[in-house]
Amino acid sequence: MTPVATPFFFYLLAATMLIGGILVITCKNAVHSALALIVTLLAQANIYLMLYAPFVAGVQIILYAGGIMVLFLFVIMLVNIDRAMKERQFNSQWWVGIIAATALGGLFIAVYTKGKSIFPERIPSIAEGENTQRVATLLYGQYMFAFEIASLLLLVAIIGAVVMAKKRI
Amino acid sequence: MDALLHITTLHYLVLGAALFLLGVIGVLTRRNVVIVLMSIELILNAVNLNLIAFSRMWGGLHGQIFAIFVITDAAAEAAVGLGILIAFFRNKETVNIDEVNLLKW
Amino acid sequence: MPDPTSLSPLDLDTPDKTFLDANELIINMGPQHPATHGVLRVILRLDGEKVLGLECVIGYLHRGVEKIGENRTYAMFNPYVDRMDYVAAVSNGLGYCEAVEKLLAIEAPPRAQHVRVILTELNRLTSHQLWLGTHALDIGAITPLFYTFRDREEILKIFEKYCGARLTTHAFRIGGLQYETYSGFEREVKNFLAFFRPKIDEYEELLTTNRIWLERTRGIGKISAEDCIALGVTGPVLRASGVKWDLRKAQPYANYKNFDFEIPIGENGDTYDRYIVRMAEMRQSVRIIEQAVDALPEGPIMAKVPKVIKPPVGEVYHSIEAPKGELGYFIVSDGSTQPYRVRVRPPSFVNLQALDTMCRGQLVADVIAVIGTLDIVLGEVDR
């Protein structure tokens, strides 16, 4: 018997993500877009859980849904979106964008149909219990330097954001 | 039917590709800067999904580490992007990306 | 951004733009707002949460008290003044009665004067208690309100026993008092004083050294002595800025000169100093009442007043130190039974003018604190 739960949840979450994604790029109101994006992100966190990456799922919820999206909503409230809603929503060159995206999509399809064979049919299941510990070991061991650089990047970003957003420094 | 019901890495990759395309379409066609920034977040998330799917496929955790770094970058990008947006909005009173046509104001 | 202190008055015709484009937001606080102490409407011009300027819109409670005074006889107008500052009705009545007495060139007998002082000072206590409770409530401390109301009740009971009313007492008459004190009046007042002294410490325990209270009141709503004098601000607000001006000492009325008390003054003129000054005033009031009760003379309670009060042609201005500041009555008599013109100088109305000066450059939350510390009563502002 093939397990039903995995495909069911996969398709449910995938559908949520895709609908959310479509709403993000089509909604007139930026707040609605942001809400759709939040739904997408939460669904994606669940997909991470299905992929045995609980730590990344937690980080996704805290950082993306709880942090970045609040920042987005905050900024949307600060800027006047009423006028932006009344204006034209799409570029005049929107068809160029669609063609480019279609071409990219064609490329993806080509790659995936050609390279389908390299993906293994069955994936060995791994122990979930040690995930966080193993991530920590890697993050503070092998990737120590990258981790420090990431913190530097965040510092630069904080300073940059403050410099940009402040009226008078 | 079996190919649909048996979830493999490819399924995740296709989902990631679809999200990526949605993000690309959003970036290329929308005029509202906020929504363009959100579309970039979609693209980054699609990348994350791929990274984690591959990490699951190979059984290693390097993909997850990369995903964490990508999320960090996304946070930095959102902060700076929205900071620029606020500065831009204060000067031009608009959030249309078409109007971002000066290097200095 | 321009310096917030050098702004032109509010231009309300400018359309309301959202925050960042104009850097400004106009908010209407009141007339229905829990913290404006009645139907005061304050139009705030904000930069984020910072107050760039504000404008008070008053008149929602205007009842034309002054005009009514022109159409009533002197005695008939007496109860109306209670309705202005209904929190300190006794003080209002005292000011009016003394003004008319001045016009008639008569003086109330000593016993009446003493009872007047006792009741007026008790009323000062109720007024300050109400101020303390609501002020603390505005800043977010809900408990002092109930403590002050519990103790205010005891004073109101004394009022009720004396004249039958708790709030709008109409306690005094032109020329003295209507009622002799009830039996046991002195004992009850003394009992109350003994009961009330530790209660002031209790209020202070709750607030005076509370860190959050200090942070919320120190340096908030500062006003200098010069500004106070220029704006005509009186009462505890003026004294908290360091000006030793109390009409009870400066122009003694009733028989305040017989009593020994001090005028508490502050230094910085901020909300905390006003709080401290009022708390000290409560203690001084207790002192005055104690002396007055101890020295309560026997004798008549009413001077010789004609049945029909017809003051000679002339005008009089008499002011007393009401709990909120200088309460003045300007009465013009044309020799008839009704005043030709009554003009009231209400302390709240004048003190409210300082709101803009005190709030500029502060935050929205401070506006609330400052409205509370000004201790306004809208019935008096609008009359």
Add this chain to the structure above:
Amino acid sequence: MHDLIQYVQSYLDPNVKVTPGAAGNMFWAFVYIMLVFLGLSVAVIAMNWLERKILAHMQVRLGPMRVGPHGLLQPIADALKLLLKEDLIPAGADSFVFWFAPFIVVLAAFCVFVVVPFGPQHAITDMNIGILFMLGVSSLSVLGVVMAGWASNSHYPLIGALRSSAQMVSYEIAMGLAVISAILMTSLNATGTGTLSMIGIVEAQKAQGEWFIFKFFPLGLIAFFIFAVAMVAETNRAPFDLAEAESELTAGFHTEYSGFRWSLFFLGEYTAMIAVSSIAVTLWLGGWLRPFPNLLNSPTWDTLFSYVPGATFLFLAAICFYNVARMPKHPYFRIQTMGLGAFGAALALIGLILFIPVVSVRVQDIFWFTAKVAGFQYLYIWYRGTFPRYRFDQLMHLGWKVLLPLGLGVLILTAGVGLLQIKS
């Protein structure tokens, strides 16, 4: 049917040592979800009544007295009133977002309880990332607040929402630092690996023989203090209730809400209070562990402490009966007296059931956990009765310039001291 019986039996077996979620036992997981949901609803109702009563008694008044004996039925009457009210959506509001926002707040608050360990096996599930999940999900409620404020299309709610979003995001950082220093303490064992699992954290406290609040005195205490301040700010309660400061912003982000939707915010707020208190209890106060588990660890003490739950309920029942005796002997009060008596009898019955050894062994960990959480709820009410409200800039000052550096310092010191301990 047979499977069902087996499921039931599988859990009642005293040797079961895992949570139903972790064991993949769907039936028991579902039962637990229902139990937690029910328990939380009752707790919120009780909290509502207790807050009014305690606050009233702090403020020399009686509080609700009319509906039911000593106002016991007042919360139910209020809930009925709120449910029957018209569900207003203001003109100009974004109706979908306005409609949806309260649900986010409630969902975020309730979801946290998926990982809250009421006992070693009394949790819906035990996640590997338990504490991360809790912090993440509880931080989602800010979205509901922001959406509610924005969707109301009114100035006061908007300012309230901006305030509370800034406040909650700021205090999350201090909160996170405090939590990390507690998690660091879990790694002080032979293997040197800590855990993020809520049950694992309590087990670590059990294994190390002390609650983390006393660990590395005063480091654990300071971290706990930081968390205790941040959690009040996180739930928008006094003295940090700026988002709904009624003297400034009328009611903040829920000014335009009424009836059912408003009661959802209310439910969310109280559930969130219980949720963050559960985190604090789990991380620093030893979760379900009884007091002095290692000082007084003889079997006599075990038995003695296992009587405490029953005794507490009997004590409450005794208070009820005492008040029954004090009720005025007037026909008007007959129903009230009977109601109070019945309430006391119910409490006494629960107390007596708790004296049955089988039950008390199974349930006392839940009791200790709940008792500790209840202590926090009392603190919340006490704060509300005592403190004036902070101003927004002072709040930010406290969060960023006091708690954040303090948290960083505690974190570094904890790491250093822990390292020394492992080395030696």
